[in-house]
Amino acid sequence: MAALEATKARAIKIFGVGGAGVSLLDALNGEDFVGADFVAVNTDAPSLAASSAAVKIHLETKLMRGLGTGGDPDRGRAIAEEQFATLKTACEGSDVIFIIVGLGGGAGSGISPVLARAAEETGALVLAFVTLPFLCEGNRRQQQAQQGLEQLKSVADGVICLPSQKAFKLIDENTSVLDTFRITGGLLVEGVRGVWQLLTRPGLIQIHFNDLCALVRDRHSESVFACVEAAGAGRSREVVEKLIAHPLLDEGRALAESDAVLVSLMGGKDLTMAEVNRVMEQISRHAERAQIIMGAAVDVAMKNKLSVTVIAARQNSNTESPGVADDSSGQTSRHSIARPASRCVSQPQNAALDQREQLLKQHAAGRGRKSASKMRQQQLPLAIISKGRFDKSEPTIHRGEDLDIPTYYRRGVVLN
């Protein structure tokens, strides 16, 4: 079992940042995540004290007098920059780092991009799981969250983002606030667990971390998760039905709209190829436009049960994702041929220690090129667009923009 060894070789750290991140970390800490190190990072001492994480990093300066960041991401960022060395030390020695954060507040939005950068510098792959605040939390938090998300996207290898607002579909009039937060937290935890399982369980059809990163990099104006389980004879059919009926997937519409879907199937030893096939067939029918990445794994404990985790990412309408577009050509041969991209270092599972180190170094060198590869050639706006009825009237120019040209066109919103 080569794959099993690989999981042992891969050290994973899970960071929870900010108040929401730390409490989500607690929800994760336990049952399934054997072998991962948990690190809680916050500016707020009481939240850390309540945490069950093994390592706790309290970011503190005298300036704040123990009052936390007060919801100001700039303060969070400043303090994280100040303690950059501490964060970097904490990141060292791991290959994969998960950052779990609730964006919108000061600590989460400010610290997490810095932490991601620290982690990158140690040479680890960084995948961030973020929640965006509820709309009712106000514009300022939304804006801070968006800013944080942008910053995080530019440094992390992948960001999976869940707008809390989606949880409204799961609650009714009588659901308490506490329960609602638990539900959104639970969704994120499901997502983390799904990814964790993808990465650690022995796979029949394995998903590489690279594939996952390629899926979530550069896109995701938002992503949705769904995790469903079924048991018994008709479990493959039942699982698809449940998936389509899942409220977060908007009755399957989210699948239809998404550009990339990652599917992970997990079953007991009795998982059959026919079942995998049946599930995948249904999902691909629903997600016609999407690029689908799938993996199947076996967990001995899951007798008679089949669980499916789906992460559907929708492209932000004005960002393109050349990285992923490239992949589609090599889709069938993905698992046999290492991709030439710098990100794709082959799994260093059987390599001797020194070889492995060398690979990681190459990897880190490749990382430097990443920022360069992110720069895309810009197109001159040469397309001539008719202004319809305003063709001959005096143009309405506002800050150098011709407002007679349709807004959707200027903002690059794609209609198809």
Added chain:
Amino acid sequence: MFDDSNIIVGLEIGTSKVCVVVGEQNADGALNVVGVGQSPARGVRKGEIVDAAQAEECVRNAIVEAEQMADVEIRNVYLGVTGGHIRGFNNRGVHPVVSADREISEDDVQDVIKNAKAINLPAENTVVHAVRQHFFVDGQDGITNPVGMLGARLEVDVHVVHGITNRLQNAVRLVKGLQLEVDEIVFNGLASSLALLTNEQKELGALVIDIGGGTTDYVVYADGVIKYTGALALGGDHVSNDLGHGLKVPLSRAEKLKLEHGSALVDEAMKGRTLTITNELGMPLKTINVEHLQRIVSLRLEEIFQIVAQDLEQAGLTDYLRAGVFLCGGCARVPQITKLAEPILQMPVSLGQTNSVSGLKSALDQPEFVTAIGLAKFGSLKTRKREGKSSFQDKIKKTIGTILRR
């Protein structure tokens, strides 16, 4: 027949329609709407006349309709003007009080206002309005009537609305060509704000956004006076044009789709829903995605609000608007528009109600008529002021004049 000396008419030559409102001023000076006339406008783009012959025809139709409805003969109108060339700014006039006892007299007040109105504008521009704000006596703020006060230095702020003379005169000439007198030209945004806002709201601070067919006019009131005005050559026409472009349908069809299915926010339930448009024989022509339709509308309206919000932020007025935002104009009919505007302007937004006039319910309830009603209201305020000042002799002259004119 009616004695038409107290008949006041507002005429707005809008981009999408010409509106006429006939108001009757009663003895207390309150305005009562007795007739309305409207006609779809042609030959108008972005609030300005581009084809005088067509526009004249439309104005005539609207005037005739209003005359029939109100049973009066319209001779004078208050004419609304707008367009992207109209700008507003605040100007301050200074006047030293020279009398021996340092008491501020009526003449001092007139002088300082004259000073404030002496504005250095480019030759091709004219002042449409110069509205008095507050007086300052020796730097003391917030004085509404300084006559009788003591002071050495009297200052006054005025809000000046100006535009390019020739472009303003186009509309005036057109109306004069119809044998109508233009009493005064009024900026549309100002007229709308007069129709919508109560004194209390003006005092608290309010923003009126009139999103019409071709222009968006906005006016800010704070502390009871006009603080800011703006006109943006964007409106419902742009929404239709965007739709025509995005959905690849002719403009007339786009206009219809906007009215029937437009929404300021993308309706979640409409996602993936499609519409089939048919020709006059009922044959299907094209399938349209409703979500796209609504997204196009939403983006354009969002942009308009964003520009207004930016503008006000630069002017530093966002904190003064305690009564909130009031919308009017044809685009105020778009469903969910208040919900779209609220997060952008970060203020409570509501549809404006013409509370300050009485009369025909059908006219008062329509957001398209707000400007025209405001024009009549402006007229009523002017005449009230004039009558208040006129002497007995003037009144006799006026009465004789009226009799002679008949």
